[in-house]
Every structure is written in structure tokens, then in C-alpha cells.
Amino acid sequence: MGEQKYKKVAYYPGCALESSGHAYNASTKAVGKELGLDLVEIDNWNCCGAMEVKNIDPKIQTYLSARNLSITEEMGFDTVMAPCNGCYHNLKKAEYDLSHDAKSVEVNDRLSQKAGHKTYEPGKVETIHALDWLKHAVGEEEIARRVKNSLKGLKVANYYGCMYTRPRHIFPEKDKGPGSESTAKPHFMDDILAAAGAQNVDFPLKTACCGGAHSLSDSDTSTKLVLNILTTAEACGADVIATECPTCHTGLEMHQIRAEKVMGRKTHVKILYFTQLLGMALGLSPNKVAVQENFSDARPLLKEKGLA
Amino acid sequence: MPIHEKSLIRPENLRTNDNLVIEGMDVSGHWSTFIEGRSITDYNENLQDEIAALPGGENIHRCWQCGSCTNACTVNAINPEFNPRYWIYLIRLGMEDELLRDKDIIWQCVSCNKCTYACPRDVAPEGVMKATAHWLELKGHTPKSPSMIFDEGFSSQVFETGKIEDSLVLRNFLKDTGQPLRQPWLESMILGLIKRFPVFYLIRLGLMQVFRPKTKGWGRARKAIEEYVHEVEAANRKALGLKEGAE
Numbered sequence: 395m396g397e398q399k400y401k402k403v404a405y406y407p408g409c410a411l412e413s414s415g416h417a418y419n420a421s422t423k424a425v426g427k428e429l430g431l432d433l434v435e436i437d438n439w440n441c442c443g444a445m446e447v448k449n450i451d452p453k454i455q456t457y458l459s460a461r462n463l464s465i466t467e468e469m470g471f472d473t474v475m476a477p478c479n480g481c482y483h484n485l486k487k488a489e490y491d492l493s494h495d496a497k498s499v500e501v502n503d504r505l506s507q508k509a510g511h512k513t514y515e516p517g518k519v520e521t522i523h524a525l526d527w528l529k530h531a532v533g534e535e536e537i538a539r540r541v542k543n544s545l546k547g548l549k550v551a552n553y554y555g556c557m558y559t560r561p562r563h564i565f566p567e568k569d570k571g572p573g574s575e576s577t578a579k580p581h582f583m584d585d586i587l588a589a590a591g592a593q594n595v596d597f598p599l600k601t602a603c604c605g606g607a608h609s610l611s612d613s614d615t616s617t618k619l620v621l622n623i624l625t626t627a628e629a630c631g632a633d634v635i636a637t638e639c640p641t642c643h644t645g646l647e648m649h650q651i652r653a654e655k656v657m658g659r660k661t662h663v664k665i666l667y668f669t670q671l672l673g674m675a676l677g678l679s680p681n682k683v684a685v686q687e688n689f690s691d692a693r694p695l696l697k698e699k700g701l702a
Numbered sequence: 703m704p705i706h707e708k709s710l711i712r713p714e715n716l717r718t719n720d721n722l723v724i725e726g727m728d729v730s731g732h733w734s735t736f737i738e739g740r741s742i743t744d745y746n747e748n749l750q751d752e753i754a755a756l757p758g759g760e761n762i763h764r765c766w767q768c769g770s771c772t773n774a775c776t777v778n779a780i781n782p783e784f785n786p787r788y789w790i791y792l793i794r795l796g797m798e799d800e801l802l803r804d805k806d807i808i809w810q811c812v813s814c815n816k817c818t819y820a821c822p823r824d825v826a827p828e829g830v831m832k833a834t835a836h837w838l839e840l841k842g843h844t845p846k847s848p849s850m851i852f853d854e855g856f857s858s859q860v861f862e863t864g865k866i867e868d869s870l871v872l873r874n875f876l877k878d879t880g881q882p883l884r885q886p887w888l889e890s891m892i893l894g895l896i897k898r899f900p901v902f903y904l905i906r907l908g909l910m911q912v913f914r915p916k917t918k919g920w921g922r923a924r925k926a927i928e929e930y931v932h933e934v935e936a937a938n939r940k941a942l943g944l945k946e947g948a949e
Contacts, residue, residue: 409866412915440864440917445813446856449832449849451934452757454927458860461923501930508926560815561826577819603776603814610875611848612810618780619812648891655887689891 400522400531404471405433406462408481408640409441415478415640417684421669422477422524424683428676429532429540433475436465442484444641445557445607452491453501459488460502463521464514477524477669479639483557483564485521490564492516523558524669525582525638526575534589542677544591548699550671551597551632551663552583553623555642559601577601583638583668590675595630599623604645613649617657620649624661633695636668643667647689664692674701704733711737745796748943753793755941756836757934758829765790771817771827777810784810786817786827789834801834802843809835809847840942851878861927864917 411419426433439462441447443455463485466474476482491498493516506513522530528537559565559577568575575582580601584594602623605616623646627635637643646665653659666688673683680702685692696702708716719734746752753759765787772778772787784807792801811831818826838844846854855874859866876883917923936946 409915410868412865413868438864438918438920440920440923441860441866443860444856444866446853447860448757449836449853450857450931452829453934454930457927505923505926505930508929509923556814556816559819561818603812603816605776605812607813608810608849608852610872611852611879612812615777615780615810615812619776648887651891651894652887655890687895689895691894 402432404466404474406476408478410640417687421683442481456488457505460514479557486564537589546591550592551627606641606645617649621653746798749796756833759833764823770820774816774820864920865915
């Protein structure tokens with residue numbers, strides 16, 4: 395039946411979900427609504443600093459997340475859900491740094507005071523990913539029970555990227571044996587989509603890097619890394635790569651096109667957010683989960699598989 | 703000493719003699735190639751301390767050269783010259799000149815954190831790579847890398863308004879690096895979307911130009927962060943013995 399405490403949580407969409415990752419935002423909210431889960435967006439949240447601000451100074455990045463956690467606490471929530479790997483990672487990292495590093499605590503306190511809000515203290519808010527949210531608040535059994543339009547026959551490669559599992563030390567709840575997520579071989583997305591009827595392929599590059607941090611500043615490297623992921627997924631027999639991060643998703647889509655235009659390498663695998671796939675399995679229309687917004691047009695494939 | 707396997711030594715460190723007689727012995731031919739003798743005198747004894755003083759480099763002293771980082775490295779798999787283990791070795795020995803041979807690729811670390819995941823000594827090699835790239839720029843050994851230009855543009859948007867808008871990040875980056883906005887692959891990507899879904903996209907693109915996303919009540923946070931950034935920059939320069947403010 396799922397855990398009650400995750401049925402209503404604070405929601406931190408992050409910047410990407412308001413622009414390039416709009417489809418992830420729309421499909422996450424639609425899935426939540428369909429499953430009777432409540433998401434309450436954090437008031438006046440700020441950017442988590444993504445992969446960039448830490449290179450100016452990591453302690454500012456810690457502060458940026460601490461501010462969001464502080465607001466979450468003020469709003470009376472003890473759990474915040476972030477669907478974006480970058481946001482999720484940074485909230486987790488802030489939690490870790492504020493529990494382990496005195497200098498981070500000091501800088502956070504100073505900046506919070508000057509900015510005029512409560513200093514966040516670690517332990518007050520638990521950060522979860524959209525995968526944790528669906529796995530814990532609903533669970534596979536319930537999802538399987540509510541499937542109206544099974545993903546049967548759809549071969550899916552589940553791609554988790556870097557920031558969902560690395561570095562290990564900021565995710566103390568992972569690698570805790572049965573039921574917990576694995577940092578070496580993550581499986582929460584596999585579990586959820588399998589419950590929705592998908593046929594997951596054995597995909598060795600689940601946590602490979604798409605070069606997202608240098609998507610624009612070192613495009614050739616990113617294109618090579620993405621092409622490797624795309625061609626491997628195709629070699630594994632996948633029709634679709636399921637994603638759970640807007641940076642990975644946009645990176646895969648953008649460099650799929652770039653690989654074709656710049657390197658003459660065309661790939662056919664479609665890229666969809668796992669929430670889009672789950673939403674369609676729950677009976678939502680492709681439009682409702684914003685499939686038309688993806689760069690890689692999956693609609694002909696979905697039609698062929700009887701999902702659209 | 704004469705050498706047979708030449709591929710392991712850089713060509714500039716080899717000397718081949720056409721005719722050579724040593725102690726009455728004619729060694730012309732295959733065995734007349736020698737490794738140049740070298741002695742290193744120009745160690746930078748502060749190199750490790752300088753890297754450790756920059757954010758991310760703090761744990762470099764813990765490295766025991768197991769090579770797990772390079773073995774796990776995403777970039778090393780596509781460019782074998784990209785070798786975090788070796789660079790950490792050079793920094794710890796103070797071999798600045800040798801490190802500078804690779805100065806133009808160190809910034810290419812993609813922050814996938816596979817090295818940090820694999821490291822048994824908590825060196826956080828990803829942080830060391832960022833600290834080293836930062837050090838190269840502060841010392842004037844390299845121009846600002848495209849990655850640093852991107853990070854600065856991105857961060858300044860965050861500091862200014864509390865949020866970013868990714869098409870603005872993209873446009874600013876192309877401008878800051880002197881690249882044309884009309885990249886053929888980018889064009890075909892956007893055109894593909896507009897063709898499929900014209901009204902929605904044109905409206906959204908238009909709205910984004912007019913309304914930049916902002917965090918309400920961000921003013922004081924902005925001021926606090928900007929003050930702190932100046933402080934950090936000054937501290938970083940001081941740690942490297944550089945004059946204040948001279949970029």
C-alpha cells in the first residue's frame with residue numbers, strides 16, 4: 395500500500411523543469427495526481443546551483459540548497475521530493491556537508507543570517523527523488539494494480555546517469571540491502587516500469603555519464619559519450635531509453651541530433667521520461683504527459699505499441 | 703643507456719647517433735639510440751599546498767596512487783592522455799613543468815564522480831581536477847576554459863535572480879565564447895519542435911524572453927552571496943601568492 399508519510403510531500407521542481415524539462419514537470423505532476431499523491435511546491439525556491447556554482451565555490455552551492463530546505467521546514471514539511479538528479483544530488487550533498495563539515499555550517503549560517511531567513515540544520519528534512527517517491531508512496535504492487543494500458547512489448551533501457559548514485563557517501567540510505575536502492579546497479583526505475591508492464595532490457599550503461607556538465611562547453615566529448623549510450627541501448631534491443639533527470643534527458647536528445655548532423659551517426663532509439671511512460675500506462679494520454687514536447691518523436695512508436 | 707623499445711619514451715628525450723663508437727666498440731645501427739639524461743631541479747615545492755588551498759583540492763595529500771580514479775574515468779576512456787592519477791602524482795611531487803604539458807585538457811573533467819566513487823582514500827579526485835583547472839587559470843597558464851566561462855555565466859544568473867533560464871544560459875554562453883547563435887544542429891533541433899507543435903513553442907519562447915524567472919525576495923541573499931564570492935576569490939588568490947584583483 396505504500397508509506398503514508400510520502401503521500402503528501404514538498405515539491406522542488408528546479409529550474410530545468412520550468413524550461414527545457416517542462417515535460418518531466420508536467421508528467422510528474424500528472425502521475426502524482428492520478429495516483430492520489432499531493433505535491434506542494436516550495437515557496438520562492440531558488441536554483442540549486444546545478445553542476446556549475448560548485449566550481450565557483452562549493453559552499454555557496456551548499457547554501458543554495460540549505461535555503462530551499464529551510465523554506466521546506468518553515469512550510470511544515472519533513473520531506474521534499476526533487477525529480478531532477480541535479481537538484482536531488484545537491485540537496486543530499488548539502489545535508490551531508492552540513493552534518494560533516496564545520497566550515498560549510500559556518501558559511502551557511504552567515505549567508506542565511508545576512509539573507510534574513512532561518513539557518514537550516516541537518517536532519518530536519520529528508521530529500522527524496524521522484525523514484526523514491528513513487529516506490530515508497532505507492533509501490534510496485536499498487537502500480538501494477540492500477541495499470542490500464544500496459545507497456546507490454548515495449549523494450550526499455552533504464553538510464554539513471556551520474557548524480558542519482560554518486561558519490562556514494564551523500565546517499566546514506568542506499569546500498570542497505572534488500573528493498574534499498576543500489577548505487578552500483580540502481581533498479582528503482584526498472585522496478586516501477588516493470589510493474590507498468592515494460593520489458594526492461596539488460597543495459598550495462600545505467601550509470602554511465604552523458605557529459606551533461608559539458609554539454610555545450612565541450613560538445614564533441616558529450617556527443618561521443620551520448621552516442622555510446624544510444625548505440626549500446628540499441629544493441630541491447632531497447633525501443634526506448636527511460637530517463638529520470640532533465641539534464642540527462644536533454645543531453646541525450648540534443649546529442650542524438652548532433653551526432654547525426656555533425657558525425658553522421660543516426661540512431662533510432664526514443665528517449666522518454668519514466669514518468670511519461672508510467673503516466674501512459676496509468677491511462678493518461680500522450681498529450682497529458684507532454685510526449686509531444688520531446689525532441690525525439692516517440693509518437694509513431696507509441697502508436698505501433700498501442701499506447702497512443 | 704641504449705634503448706630498444708622506443709615507443710615508451712617521448713621523441714624529444716631520445717638521441718639517435720648515425721655513427722657511434724664507445725670505448726672502441728662500434729655501436730652504430732639499432733643500438734645507437736639513447737635516452738637523454740635528465741635531472742629535475744625546478745620542483746615547485748608549494749604545488750600540492752596551492753592545489754589543496756583551492757576548493758575541491760583539500761584531500762590531495764591522501765592519495766596513494768592506486769589508479770582507481772583513472773581506471774574509472776569517463777574522459778580517460780575517450781582520451782588516454784586524460785590521467786587524473788598521473789596528475790595527482792605530479793602535483794604531489796611538485797613537477798609543475800610536466801603537469802603543464804597537459805594543461806589544455808585538465809578542464810575537460812565532466813564531473814561524473816566515478817573517480818570519487820572508486821577512490822579508497824577519499825581524495826575526491828573530481829574536486830582535485832576542478833582545483834587544478836582553477837589553479838591553471840589563476841596562475842595564467844591557460845586562458846579561461848569554455849567550462850569556466852559556462853560556469854561563471856550560469857552562476858552569475860543564479861546569484862543575480864536566484865534562478866536560471868536555460869535558453870538564456872545557452873545564448874549567453876555562445877556569445878561569451880564567440881560562437882554563432884545559429885549552430886546547424888541546434889537549428890534543426892528547434893525547427894523540428896516548432897514544426898510539430900508551433901503555437902505552444904512560439905508562445906513559450908516569447909514569454910521566456912519577456913519574463914525571466916526570478917526568486918521572490920532574493921535581494922538580500924544576492925548581496926550576501928556576492929560579498930562571499932569576493933571574499934573567496936581574494937582568499938584563493940592569496941593562497942597562490944597572487945596580487946589581489948589582477949585577473
